Amino acid sequence: MAILNSIRKRGVFLIIIIALALFAFVLDGVINSKTGGGGEIENTVAVINGKELSREDFMGKVENQQRALGPGANTARAVQMVWDRELRTVLMEQQTEALGMTVSQEEINEQLSLVLANNPTFQDENGLYSEAKMIEYVASIQGNDPASRQQLQAWNDFIESTREGILQSNYMNMVRGGLASTLAEGEQQYRFENDKINIEYVYVPYTKIADEDVTVSEAEIGQYIKANPKQFEVDPLVDIQYVMFEEKPSDEDIEAGKAEVASQLDAFAAAEDAGAYVGENSDNSYNDNWVLESNLPVAIKDTILNIPDGSIYGPYQVDNTFNLSKVVARRQLADSAEARHILIPLGLNPTDSITRTPEQARFLADSILTVVKANKSKFADMVTQFSGDPGSIEKGGKYEWFAYNRMVAPFRDFSFEGEVGDMGVVETRFGYHIIEVLGQKDFKPAVKVATVTRNIETTEKTLTDIFSTAAKFEDAARNGEFNTVAEDGGYDAKPVNKIGELDANIPGIGDNRAIINWAFGDESKVGDVSRFDVNNSYVVVQLTRKSTEKALQSVAEASSIVTPILRNKKKAQKIREGISGTTLQDVASSQNEQVKSASALTRSNPTIAGAGTEPAVVGAAFGKAAGESTSLIDGENGVYMVKVLAVNKAPDLENYATFANTLNANASGAISNRIFEALKSAADIEDNRAKFY
Template sequence: MAILNSIRKKGIFLVIIIALALFAFIVSDSLTKGGGGQGILDTVATINGTDLSRQDFMGQVEAYQRSLGPNSTTAQAMSVIWQRELRNTLMQQQVDELGITISEDQLKETLSNALANDPTFQDENGYYSEAKLIAYERSLDANTPQARSAKQDWIDYLERTRQSIVQNNYLAMVRGGFVSTLAEGEQQYRFENDKINIEYVHIPYSKIADEDVVISEAEITAYIKANPSRFEVDPMVDIQYVSYLEEASIDDIEAKRTDIENMKEEFKTSEDYESYVNDKSDNSFVDRWFYKNNLPASIKDSIFTFSEGDVYGPYKVDNTFNLSRVVRVRQMPDSVKARHILIPIGFNKTDSITRTKDQAKITADSILKVVRSDRSKFEDLVTKFTSDEGSKEDGGRYDWYPYGQMVVAFRDYTFEQKTGDMGIVETQFGYHIIEVEGQKNLQKVIKVATVTLEIEPSEKTRNDVFSRGAKFEEAARDGDYNEVADQNGLTPKPVNKIGKLDATLPGIGNNRTIINWAFQEDVKVGDVKRFNVGDTYVIAQLTRKNSEKALMSVAEASAIVIPILRNKKKALKIRESVSGNILEEVASSQNVVVKSALALTRSNPTIAGAGTEPEVVGAAFGKTVGELTDLIDGENGVYMVQVLAVNKAPVLDNYEAYVSQFTGAAGAINSSVYEALKKVADIEDNRAAFY
């Protein structure tokens, strides 16, 4: 109410502001679309020279988002459609380049399988019929909006089917190139079944304390640059922000408490409590009965002792002040058993008759007259007339339902009348002929009229919050952001690694506006801007920006790189401290013992007590019995190994079973081909400009 009154008072200013905003939008749009920018605005992406139309793409996104339901986000839908369109485009480019086509016979065969269960394309025996398909296509030539729309859908369906066929043909050709030999099968057999026994010395990296090995930023940077593919990241930005929330001050809360206290006497004496609530309250009057457990926990014990006309409050619930007046008290059951016959307005599929509202009421009155004179006919009439499928099989009956389960008119009749009563009520479903068959657990209920006032920030408070936010923004632009925050008793909250297509910011929520601002070309590191986010002003500062793909920063990569470089340095130190030429001498020089490991294989290179060490086990398989390896830098330490025994698996007559392992792996080729094509594709992605 307070907000609505504020809007009414300042209507002319809002009209002016909206008009200026629309004008700015139109001018901005015209400027943006002028000159050479039009192509980018109309193109979601360019993939190896092929443009994806903005209109088509966003149409698919909207349709898919609707199919996901009300809780879905544009980001979710866009991600799915992007992957689908990117895959189709890359695959189709390969198909076109190779000149792969399909025959009409192949299309017909695919359609016969895809449409076999659709009654539209089945003959009288339930089998797919090409004649039915031809007849369907002819029916689409009718000059009606429905036929034209259906024809376009059919054309699109055929095109998608053709694309699917040729792309599957392409993938089949690629899979056909994956041929595994018996030699590869034998090699796999050896990897899994040849075994060795070893003795070894393991000098763990943990022998040297981490703090004794210093890794410099320069070393981390050099490693990142030497391994760019491992550390490349998409365009991203970092921000930090503070926020000013528009919330009611203590003065605002007390003023609202005074407002509602001043209403108490007037509310108590008002003859038309329903109109009073609808006029004065922020929530409309709710005409229903309340059981004790339906009321707020903080008031139910008190208000349930009140008599009609008594007013309880003011009391606070969440962010509201309330006055509740008990307007009626009675006894009522907590559950009811009833049966009904529903006569809908319009077509009734039970008796196949279409009725107007008046005709439906006349029918309901006639049925009521019959069942009042002979209740035994009720179930018969349910079968003949009711359109309620939920109760039809049970004679129109609903067993012991609680107060809030049924639509209002049905609920009120069955709970407020007595057992055995019969009558007619109208709901949005039609006319119900109802018999109340039973009521249980009579207890006290009250009908309450409640005046609710939302606790909101006053105009003065809103202006004060706006002013403080604006002053912070101005000061942060001219000075040091963190110092200004400290002077205002605020702690900036960092949000790092924000991608160009991200939608949600931790602590802020879904906000593409801030993300789009951070990625604008003219926005630089250190820039500050204030944003309206619901009832909060967010003042954000851009703290890092990579507009193109780039390498991770030292800070980001440290968690990966430091352990690698540290272990390399530890390995060098260990090697320098090792002495001796045999296992026992090496072990003695490092104060460790010689250990043994049995039945090691190359397919599972795990050494008990040491961990997974593929390089160490691989080196051991390259030695003969009795031979020693050199020192080996493993995953978990430095090793020296001596082979005790080599147990070759017996020769097989046929290695086809192991060849099939490679053949089975080729089944994952579909996703592998797509990922490979995507990796080498030239993709200009403009999606961020459209949402």
């Protein structure tokens, strides 16, 4: 309190000091931004083979992408989508420019005639695409007002996108033409699929030697990683561990919340209008719907149907609230209903193309009701002539057996609370409905419940205590061993590994670029500890590993992949050392195995019954003539020796074009992504996105 009083007394003086400090900070930034001494503002998101992507342009596209994705769109997702699109565009542009490829105006016009064919703005009186209409549209958006400039920019972007699409399509077609499969390749594919062999074989499985009998050292794993770097290269990564301190109510806060709700018992019980009382005294509004037993909240389900009208159940806790529930009314209610309707919408009715005011729509609805009440057989005709609900016109306006909460409230109430056969006019946000109730079934008990809800508030004292606890833990973790401090305090230190520089989601925390940016920041080093405000919580984070350059996986990370490979190699060597003899029978006898047979093997499906998929073994067998044997072969699942019993070549064909065409089709489907991946792999890319997001 003394400190607060001191601040109040010196308020003006402190404001002046803070203002001067901020001014100095801003001035320093302005000066440095204009100098070349390392203070220049970074304005490049990426450099792709020398082509710069500017920060302003990239951020604008990200904002547009987020708007396109809708409310609550994930920024990281939008960034990645824009990045993939921009990277592909730049790489393809560089390729087409290097080849001197261009797009003619005729090609653009032809593409526009296809893309805009179904847009009424660009159609003539016959509903066909009109180039004159397109020219007319472009002329109409040439104004200097903001709306016209925005439309013109959108149109120019569309034309540029169309041009890029044509260029990329032409490039892909050119590559496809160069990769066309020949008839010789078609014949080879035919042979792979249809030539067959019958074999005898001996198979000594690797499982014959226990894993524990074969040792694979960390040094051997490390050597394998270095010998196969592309397989084990990883992008910059960090590992962290954290302890979370949630800003949640204390036991005292919970008891205070319960007492506050309990204090309303008498007033709520005496209230004649329970709905109005809830509206004035609850954190949630009153729900005037009927509720079937199956839809009642679990907390009151077993009680609320068995207490008298006007009785109150509670206080009871649901999540972070305390509640009082009062039975307002009860009845038997159908589980589902069936009705038909004629919708007279406000504004334009697509059925008869007439625009109506609310008064006109109501007058028409009442008139139609009079007609169909007098003669129900005219209902279907009236639906066809007047209804603005395309979803029910074909069924004569009928909606079959819908649940209570499916329709908007007025439509629902008329269908469920009236009687079968009732007809009337109901107003909803869609317009006026002439409704006939056709059926109701499966009646069950239902109640209307008024519930006073109070959120359990976390008091200032509790918030202060949580902040203090988090700050003390942060200080102790900086000066001690993180896990020991966490264990001593009874906290759970949660590790998160392999976080990428552009990741956004942290398991257990959620989207949080601040933590990731801190971990990858130039100032952060392994062992550093920092505290972050995250979603009504404090998170104290320690950086446990940091790799800022592309690197190879560690032995521990790659062990699960490499160990089985090296283990099987060693097992194969041991098996070979134990084999004696040169024939299948000799090998089988020396290993106590059986000589087995397999028929109709092909190279396109190299699966040996009883052994598994073995492409190397089947391929080696196809290299032998009938009666010949292979040497020992190290396969996927064990060590083999194979003898070819018969080679059954498929009959020659007059033409292998069908198989060549199949190869072309298979290659064509994936060629776009393969080309992009190849260009990306060969490109010199400086990716600075993490500096901005």
